[in-house]
Amino acid sequence: MQTLNLDLGDRSYPIYIGQGLLQQPELLTEHIRGKTSVTVSNETVAPLYLGSLQPALKAYKHSAVILPDGEAHKNLETLNQIYTHLLEAKADRKTTLIALGGGVVGDMTGFAAASYQRGVNFIQVPTTLLAMVDSSVGGKTGVNHALGKNMIGAFHQPQAVIIDTDTLNTLADRELSAGLAEVIKYGLIRDPQFLTWLDANMDALLARDPDTLTYAIYRSCQHKAEVVAADERESGQRALLNLGHTFGHAIEAAMGYGQWLHGEAVATGMVIAAELSAQMGWLAADDVNYIRRLLARARLPVDPPSDMTGEDFMRYMSVDKKVLDGSLRLILMKAVGESIVTADFDADALKRVLRREL
Amino acid sequence: MQTLNLDLGDRSYPIYIGQGLLQQPELLTEHIRGKTSVTVSNETVAPLYLGSLQPALKAYKHSAVILPDGEAHKNLETLNQIYTHLLEAKADRKTTLIALGGGVVGDMTGFAAASYQRGVNFIQVPTTLLAMVDSSVGGKTGVNHALGKNMIGAFHQPQAVIIDTDTLNTLADRELSAGLAEVIKYGLIRDPQFLTWLDANMDALLARDPDTLTYAIYRSCQHKAEVVAADERESGQRALLNLGHTFGHAIEAAMGYGQWLHGEAVATGMVIAAELSAQMGWLAADDVNYIRRLLARARLPVDPPSDMTGEDFMRYMSVDKKVLDGSLRLILMKAVGESIVTADFDADALKRVLRREL
Numbered sequence: 168m169q170t171l172n173l174d175l176g177d178r179s180y181p182i183y184i185g186q187g188l189l190q191q192p193e194l195l196t197e198h199i200r201g202k203t204s205v206t207v208s209n210e211t212v213a214p215l216y217l218g219s220l221q222p223a224l225k226a227y228k229h230s231a232v233i234l235p236d237g238e239a240h241k242n243l244e245t246l247n248q249i250y251t252h253l254l255e256a257k258a259d260r261k262t263t264l265i266a267l268g269g270g271v272v273g274d275m276t277g278f279a280a281a282s283y284q285r286g287v288n289f290i291q292v293p294t295t296l297l298a299m300v301d302s303s304v305g306g307k308t309g310v311n312h313a314l315g316k317n318m319i320g321a322f323h324q325p326q327a328v329i330i331d332t333d334t335l336n337t338l339a340d341r342e343l344s345a346g347l348a349e350v351i352k353y354g355l356i357r358d359p360q361f362l363t364w365l366d367a368n369m370d371a372l373l374a375r376d377p378d379t380l381t382y383a384i385y386r387s388c389q390h391k392a393e394v395v396a397a398d399e400r401e402s403g404q405r406a407l408l409n410l411g412h413t414f415g416h417a418i419e420a421a422m423g424y425g426q427w428l429h430g431e432a433v434a435t436g437m438v439i440a441a442e443l444s445a446q447m448g449w450l451a452a453d454d455v456n457y458i459r460r461l462l463a464r465a466r467l468p469v470d471p472p473s474d475m476t477g478e479d480f481m482r483y484m485s486v487d488k489k490v491l492d493g494s495l496r497l498i499l500m501k502a503v504g505e506s507i508v509t510a511d512f513d514a515d516a517l518k519r520v521l522r523r524e525l
Numbered sequence: 526m527q528t529l530n531l532d533l534g535d536r537s538y539p540i541y542i543g544q545g546l547l548q549q550p551e552l553l554t555e556h557i558r559g560k561t562s563v564t565v566s567n568e569t570v571a572p573l574y575l576g577s578l579q580p581a582l583k584a585y586k587h588s589a590v591i592l593p594d595g596e597a598h599k600n601l602e603t604l605n606q607i608y609t610h611l612l613e614a615k616a617d618r619k620t621t622l623i624a625l626g627g628g629v630v631g632d633m634t635g636f637a638a639a640s641y642q643r644g645v646n647f648i649q650v651p652t653t654l655l656a657m658v659d660s661s662v663g664g665k666t667g668v669n670h671a672l673g674k675n676m677i678g679a680f681h682q683p684q685a686v687i688i689d690t691d692t693l694n695t696l697a698d699r700e701l702s703a704g705l706a707e708v709i710k711y712g713l714i715r716d717p718q719f720l721t722w723l724d725a726n727m728d729a730l731l732a733r734d735p736d737t738l739t740y741a742i743y744r745s746c747q748h749k750a751e752v753v754a755a756d757e758r759e760s761g762q763r764a765l766l767n768l769g770h771t772f773g774h775a776i777e778a779a780m781g782y783g784q785w786l787h788g789e790a791v792a793t794g795m796v797i798a799a800e801l802s803a804q805m806g807w808l809a810a811d812d813v814n815y816i817r818r819l820l821a822r823a824r825l826p827v828d829p830p831s832d833m834t835g836e837d838f839m840r841y842m843s844v845d846k847k848v849l850d851g852s853l854r855l856i857l858m859k860a861v862g863e864s865i866v867t868a869d870f871d872a873d874a875l876k877r878v879l880r881r882e883l
Binding site: 243246247250251254255257259260278281282283284285286307309312313314315318319320321322485486488 | 608612613615636641643670671672673677843
């Protein structure tokens with residue numbers, strides 16, 4: 168097992184990464200404060216892994232909420248199911264929630280923990296690659312609104328993140344690829360050597376070689392932890408972690424949540440960011456092709472939905488959280504492996520890229 | 526105008542109290558950071574006072590959300606109306622919300638501000654006595670769940686509280702009395718001299734004498750600011766501010782939100798707390814009668830609903846936020862003007878009091 172620490176003063180917490188961690192009850196129990204614990208999972212993950220947590224939880228008053236699976240259910244209505252369960256279970260302010268599942272379960276459980284009785288503790292137990300390398304670390308929680316993704320939420324840090332890489336054995340291929348999009352993202356933001364490593368090891372990653380996957384997860388979490396520790400509330404460099412997300416969120420919202428997986432939309436969003444960066448003269452055509460090829464090798468989509476117009480993009484992007492006082496900020500690439508946040512881009516170039524007039 | 530400061534380090538903020546403050550645009554504009562501002566009000570208050578804010582807000586991209594009036598609407602569904610408006614208005618992370626109304630508007634606007642795009646600024650402009658002396662100060666925000674009051678929420682401090690006492694001129698008598706319950710509460714918790722003053726000035730308060738009301742508001746806000754500054758997150762003495770609330774919340778929930786006003790339920794709850802304190806031997810029968818008489822003089826109910834059983838109370842109280850690890854903590858009175866938080870009370874005495882077997 169490897170352990171990283173996310174350093175946030177008195178809200179610091181460990182990230183455990185390794186095989187068979189669900190079989191180590193003390194990793195969980197060490198971080199449960201009160202006498203009551205409620206696990207939130209979904210109908211896909213619960214039958215596979217909820218039982219593994221039982222030995223750890225038998226000393227607590229414990230129950231589980233099983234949500235429907237998928238991004239389409241990441242909304243206030245499903246969140247209310249969690250609140251109702253907590254109230255029926257008479258969960259108090261010392262209750263610890265456990266998020267067992269992917270990013271949707273983690274984000275909703277985290278926001279339920281942030282807002283139930285004005286805040287209770289929670290532990291992240293991610294079971295998808297995307298949740299392991301990105302959403303379970305850093306304290307961003309929330310739900311979607313019909314008019315925009317993650318528009319309702321809170322910063323609320325977990326007590327611990329427990330990453331059992333064995334759970335990846337049951338992950339669908341499409342979900343594995345979606346997670347790889349966020350892994351590749353760290354390379355594109357701040358680590359060209361990691362990109363080279365990913366390029367060299369893509370076949371092993373897709374074949375789910377345990378050591379290769381563990382290294383990719385460890386390195387990704389290390390990047391995430393460094394960035395979040397430096398800028399928890401996203402007043403600066405944390406925004407870089409949204410590379411591809413402004414475009415990706417527009418795709419997700421326009422297509423209907425759950426049609427495109429988040430990682431798939433981000434992959435295409437990163438290609439769009441690369442294309443605009445090339446229009447700005449920062450990337451060469453070869454750089455864009457390298458990025459497209461790497462994402463495609465990870466079996467990710469690299470072109471926007473054919474029925475989505477440039478105007479569709481602009482409409483959904485206008486409510487993006489990176490709009491400040493009406494001006495859109497984008498994450499673009501100065502070089503392969505070096506991204507920046509900027510409001511200083513050519514608006515006409517953006518329109519050309521979104522209209523696919525390249 | 527008088528100004529108090531709630532001292533919370535870099536989250537400190539001023540509380541302005543006086544007549545005609547809605548006609549002083551700079552009090553608002555000083556605390557609006559971005560270019561967009563959204564006022565949340567309700568259908569009773571908006572026709573009376575929304576216009577007064579217009580001169581202050583004309584320099585901003587400004588719009589208003591008008592909610593239905595009443596505690597019955599303090600829920601996730603109404604909250605979602607605020608989110609929808611914010612997204613349609615393309616409100617960004619620098620948007621400032623303005624809560625113009627009573628406690629329901631303030632609590633919901635505050636929680637919308639806490640959770641919209643993971644947190645934006647807001648300003649409290651309370652227009653009821655209860656909101657002025659209690660709910661607008663201290664950063665408790667949230668909505669009700671069908672199974673319990675204020676069960677969903679966040680701590681989120683406003684940028685400023687602007688109390689224009691002129692707005693009390695349009696307040697219904699019943700709402701004025703409900704506010705007086707929370708004013709009397711401060712006396713019962715920590716200020717016996719203030720109780721004596723309230724007793725001596727009750728007629729002037731009910732006659733809405735401006736100077737008398739202003740002093741009552743100032744003194745109440747001073748108590749609230751002191752307690753919150755010492756214990757923002759309610760790990761200790763802030764819980765005292767919930768005197769009468771555990772019983773009161775049970776009444777509100779059992780009768781259906783909005784049937785009993787919050788202040789009315791708290792008044793009766795404080796009588797129940799006094800009765801239990803007498804059962805514990807801490808108060809004399811005369812003390813309980815003094816408290817009943819003072820509240821009754823403020824035209825507040827001092828007996829629980831006749832159709833509410835002791836079992837009804839216990840059921841609703843079992844999910845109260847002051848339950849910790851299954852044991853109920855209550856705020857009781859060691860003397861008139863001195864309250865304590867305790868889990869160390871006689872459970873049989875509690876049952877006798879709730880069953881009205883006195």
